[in-house]
Structures are given as C-alpha cells and as structure tokens.
Amino acid sequence: MVSLGSAHVGSPDVFYEGKAGPYRLFVTVRTPPMIPGIAQIEVRSLDGNVTDVRIAPLRAVGEGSEYAPPSDRMERSRADSQYFTGKLWLMASGAWQVRMEVFGTQGKAETAVPVPAAARRTLRMQNTTGTLLLALMLLLVASMIAIFGAAARESQLEPNTAASAQLRRRGRIAMTVSAVALVAILFLGNMWWNAAARGRAEQMMYKAPPIEASLQYTNTLVLKMGFSSWHDRRKDMLLDKIIPDHGHIMHLFLIGLPDLNPLYHLHPDQMSADTFAERLPVVAAGNYALFADIVRESGFPDTMTARLTLPNLPGDPPAGDDSETTVASPADVKGSSAFFTLPGNSRWELSLDTQGLRARQPLILRFRIFDNDGKPASNLEPYMGMGGHLVIVKRDLAVFAHVHPSGSMPMAALLLLEKQKDSGSSAMRAMPGMHETAPAEVTFPYGFPETGDYRLFVQIKRSGQVQTGVFDVHVGP
Numbered sequence: 001m002v003s004l005g006s007a008h009v010g011s012p013d014v015f016y017e018g019k020a021g022p023y024r025l026f027v028t029v030r031t032p033p034m035i036p037g038i039a040q041i042e043v044r045s046l047d048g049n050v051t052d053v054r055i056a057p058l059r060a061v062g063e064g065s066e067y068a069p070p071s072d073r074m075e076r077s078r079a080d081s082q083y084f085t086g087k088l089w090l091m092a093s094g095a096w097q098v099r100m101e102v103f104g105t106q107g108k109a110e111t112a113v114p115v116p117a118a119a120r121r122t123l124r125m126q127n128t129t130g131t132l133l134l135a136l137m138l139l140l141v142a143s144m145i146a147i148f149g150a151a152a153r154e155s156q157l158e159p160n161t162a163a164s165a166q167l168r169r170r171g172r173i174a175m176t177v178s179a180v181a182l183v184a185i186l187f188l189g190n191m192w193w194n195a196a197a198r199g200r201a202e203q204m205m206y207k208a209p210p211i212e213a214s215l216q217y218t219n220t221l222v223l224k225m226g227f228s229s230w231h232d233r234r235k236d237m238l239l240d241k242i243i244p245d246h247g248h249i250m251h252l253f254l255i256g257l258p259d260l261n262p263l264y265h266l267h268p269d270q271m272s273a274d275t276f277a278e279r280l281p282v283v284a285a286g287n288y289a290l291f292a293d294i295v296r297e298s299g300f301p302d303t304m305t306a307r308l309t310l311p312n313l314p315g316d317p318p319a320g321d322d323s324e325t326t327v328a329s330p331a332d333v334k335g336s337s338a339f340f341t342l343p344g345n346s347r348w349e350l351s352l353d354t355q356g357l358r359a360r361q362p363l364i365l366r367f368r369i370f371d372n373d374g375k376p377a378s379n380l381e382p383y384m385g386m387g388g389h390l391v392i393v394k395r396d397l398a399v400f401a402h403v404h405p406s407g408s409m410p411m412a413a414l415l416l417l418e419k420q421k422d423s424g425s426s427a428m429r430a431m432p433g434m435h436e437t438a439p440a441e442v443t444f445p446y447g448f449p450e451t452g453d454y455r456l457f458v459q460i461k462r463s464g465q466v467q468t469g470v471f472d473v474h475v476g477p
C-alpha cells in the first residue's frame with residue numbers, strides 16, 4: 001500500500017477549528033506537495049469581528065520555534081469580510097507551525113496551528129525551460145562538432161591556402177568521431193542523472209515507515225516498524241522519539257476488507273523503540289487493512305499501513321478505550337443530512353452546512369446525538385479527552401484520516417505548541433470539543449481531499465460506553 005499524505009494517508013491538508021482569544025477560527029492550511037514550497041492558508045472567523053490576520057511560519061520545536069520571522073498580512077476577502085487568505089513558504093520538510101496574530105474589535109489574540117511539511121512529489125521541468133535547454137544543448141553539441149572538424153582540417157594550414165581533399169577528409173572523420181563520442185557522453189550522462197535523481201527523490205520524498213504485523217502467542221498482535229530513509233535523514237529534528245497522542249502511544253485501526261466492516265480501534269503498548277504489541281480482543285476471521293497512527297517528538301505524525309489476514313480469534317470484548325464496531329446498515333448521506341440508528345439507545349444525525357460534499361472544500365461535520373425518544377443525549381462523556389473521534393476512510397483505501405473536534409492535526413502536536421505559550425489566552429484549551437451550548441453535539445473540521453466514496457466512523461462515549469456511528473458519504477468534484 002502506498003501512503004501519500006503525511007498526517008494521514010492521502011489527506012495532507014490541515015484543518016483546524018479553535019479559539020484565538022475571543023475569536024473562533026476555522027483555519028485551512030493546504031500544504032505544498034513539493035518542499036521548499038508554498039502553503040496556502042485560509043482563515044475564516046466564525047464569530048467576532050476580525051479585521052486583520054498576520055501569519056508567520058516557524059519550526060514546531062527547537063531553536064527555530066523561538067524566533068519568528070516577520071509576519072505576513074493575510075488578504076481580506078472583498079466579498080466576505082471574515083475570510084482571509086495568505087501564502088507562506090515552507091523551506092524544509094518536518095514539523096512546522098503557522099503562528100497567527102489576530103486583530104479585531106475585541107483586541108489582539110494569538111494562536112498557532114501545527115503543519116507537517118513533507119514532499120509528496122517532485123516538480124516537473126517547465127516545457128519552455130526544457131525546450132530552451134534542449135536548444136542550447138543542441139547548439140553546444142553542434143558547435144563542438146564544428147570545432148573538432150575545423151581543428152582537424154585547418155589547424156596546420158598555411159594562411160590563404162585551401163584545405164586539400166585529404167585534409168577535408170580528416171575533418172569529416174574528426175567530426176564523425178566527436179559526434180559519436182558526444183552522443184555517448186550525453187547518453188551515459190542522462191543515465192547517471194536519472195539514477196541520481198531517483199535516489200535523491202527516494203530520500204527527499206516522504207514515506208511512512210513500513211510496518212510488519214504478526215500474530216504471536218495465539219492472539220497478540222506484534223507490530224514492528226521498519227526503516228525509513230526519509231526519517232533517518234531528519235534525526236536532527238527530534239523525529240525519532242514517539243510521544244503519546246491523546247493518552248496513547250499508538251492508535252491502531254483495523255478495518256475489515258473489502259466492505260470496511262468491522263472497525264477495531266485499539267491502543268498497542270510500546271515494547272521497544274520500534275516494536276508495539278496488543279492483545280487482540282475477539283476477532284472475526286478475515287482480511288484487514290491496518291492503519292497505525294504515531295506522533296514524533298516534534299509533533300510530526302506518521303500513519304503506517306499494512307494488510308493483515310486474521311483467523312477467528314478467541315478473546316474478550318474490547319475494554320477501556322479500545323472499541324470494536326460492526327455495522328449492518330450505515331447511514332447513507334444524501335443532501336445535507338442523514339440519520340444513523342444504533343440499536344437500543346441512540347439516533348445520530350449528521351448535518352452539513354452545504355448541500356452535498358465537494359472535494360477540497362473545508363467544512364464542519366456536525367453530529368448530534370439523540371436518545372430514542374428524540375431528546376438530545378445528556379450522557380456524553382469525554383472519550384480520550386475529547387468530545388469525539390472521527391475516522392475517515394475512502395472506499396479504495398487511498399485516504400485515511402483520524403480527525404478530532406479541534407482538527408485534523410494530532411492533538412499531541414497542538415499541545416506542543418500550546419506549551420510554548422505562557423499565557424492561557426489560547427484556546428486550544430477548548431480541546432474537549434464538547435459544545436457548552438449543545439452538549440449532545442460533536443463537530444469536526446475537515447475537507448475531503450478527492451472525489452469518491454468515503455465511510456465515516458464517529459466515536460463518542462456515553463455513560464462509560466464507547467459508541468460508533470457509521471455514515472457513508474459521496475464526495476463530488
């Protein structure tokens with residue numbers, strides 16, 4: 001399986017919803033596919049009157065996180081005064097932050113959004129540049145052939161005498177030999193260049209570390225991380241150590257294939273630097289796609305992927321933060337809302353701000369939880385410190401994202417930035433994502449990266465029990 005994105009799989013943009021002082025912001029950072037490259041930033045103020053936003057890129061941790069470069073002023077939309085756009089250069093791969101100063105009628109406020117930067121592809125040479133360079137190369141080659149020819153034919157000629165037939169022949173031979181030699185040099189040079197570019201691209205282009213899964217002692221899943229040259233080159237950026245993200249060193253998702261049913265959300269323990277293990281709960285035999293989320297000390301996230309075939313396994317039902325869900329009838333989202341019914345006690349509504357979903361469009365996914373009698377649920381509890389967790393999988397597995405009420409970045413990365421600030425002004429404290437006004441509501445900011453069919457698994461906790469709502473959505477162009 002190929003993993004394309006960084007924070008997740010195939011979902012490289014960052015979506016954040018949170019407070020900067022008195023202002024509530026929805027921030028989208030479209031990360032550049034090439035590094036160095038330009039990140040596109042969109043800020044929407046959801047409440048309060050914002051007049052000006054200034055942004056600056058900084059490293060997430062280390063020396064580079066302490067000295068902010070001069071900030072850039074974001075452009076305010078003429079049509080929508082609470083919408084701002086801007087661009088920032090990200091000069092190297094790794095964990096970055098976009099620091100924001102927000103000005104408005106309620107004064108100045110600050111916040112920061114973590115942004116993982118990683119090259120996903122290389123830029124092709126522009127056609128005009130390529131044509132120009134090809135023409136220059138041909139001119140150079142033709143000139144060199146002419147020089148070799150002239151040297152062989154005329155270098156020993158007396159002034160004012162014409163070259164003899166024999167000298168002319170010598171000239172032609174020199175031209176032929178030099179032409180063959182030059183073509184050979186160009187051919188071999190091209191081969192060397194391509195090999196060097198490939199090797200370099202392999203090191204520069206982000207790749208999640210490979211992970212190997214095996215079953216030991218009947219039902220213990222052992223995961224061993226492999227070597228990734230991309231990460232190895234970035235040891236200087238504190239990328240090797242793994243830190244817990246919302247209470248767990250790893251979030252492991254097993255998704256049944258081919259129908260994306262069932263879903264296991266597990267939390268293996270770290271046995272050594274590169275080995276994780278989890279005693280599996282009772283598992284039905286089948287093929288599974290495995291997604292393992294970890295966060296590095298710098299706040300840089302990795303989602304490692306593998307395939308796994310499991311036999312019927314005995315075991316206990318999942319306990320604690322672990323959960324399992326097998327859904328017979330997921331809700332099909334048409335238009336702007338859909339209902340999902342969980343046997344027994346609850347009815348979930350997904351409502352969208354828009355009619356239908358479009359690729360790359362930032363939006364807030366809003367889930368409301370009701371009791372059977374139609375009243376808003378009153379027994380929601382934080383689940384791993386937050387109002388909810390959302391797992392997004394594209395049918396063809398090209399996209400996987402693990403999103404939270406604060407956004408698509410790892411919560412551990414958000415906390416790192418939070419710690420850098422001294423004051424309590426920021427609002428990443430609103431991390432739980434449980435809305436005070438509507439306690440039975442959980443929201444997630446996100447943008448689907450491409451068109452296609454997706455499944456959403458929303459996980460919340462009610463009276464000590466983890467529940468999962470399942471919604472199928474179609475994202476149009």
Ligand SMILES: [Cu+2]
Nearest residue numbers: 246389402404
């Ligand atoms: Cu989570």
